[in-house]
Amino acid sequence: MIMKKLPARVESLHELLTFIRAEAKKLGFSESAIGRIELVAEEALVNVFVHGYAGEQGQVEVHCLVSDDPALTVEVHDTGVAFNPLSLADPDVQSDLTKRKIGGMGVFFIRKMTDRVAYRREGNRNILSMTFLNR
């Protein structure tokens, strides 16, 4: 397992995604699969940047775990208020432009593009675990 810890703010996004991309590449994921992994990771990270610390400063950790499936599991850890993003409802992606709500899409992408996803609270930590099988 390897880990990267940075301040939980949007300025950290590219460095964290570059870290995840490199791990996925080492495992032989295709470019299109890596694109989806980056997208899902961004959605999880942005949730922490925006909501995790309610305007206060905090840290975010990205853990990359490899398993024999073969699979890559990306975990996003924060120590903000307890929050399970998977409890959010999906947006209505069928509504037209005038009615379409702005928001709610990030968690929808996380659900759609992971092979497994789970939230857990460990002590003061929120942990969102997202697994991608290398097919």
Next chain:
Amino acid sequence: MKVWSKRQQDVVVLAVQGRLDAATAPLFEEQVLPMISAGDKNFLLDLAGLDYISSAALRRLLFFAKRAEDQGGRVVLLSVQNHILEILDMAGFTQLFAIFADQDEALRSF
């Protein structure tokens, strides 16, 4: 992320290159929203050079399109790469935006 703009009659063609994500989408918005305030309302987004889009960028794209519609205009998309199209489709954006492969055809649609 880079945006180039040029005018074709009353349509602003915006060529977007690189990544539209949570870090870069605000820069996109800073460049395009003033055009609506200045009176432009029809936009053709050429996405041939767009490699990556996330929900943060989709939100801003939606906001931009709503603002253009409020002024009686439209935002249409051109030359969307397949992996981007997949994301747009998943988000329901292929029902919200007209998508073209040919620029002349796209310009004629306004």
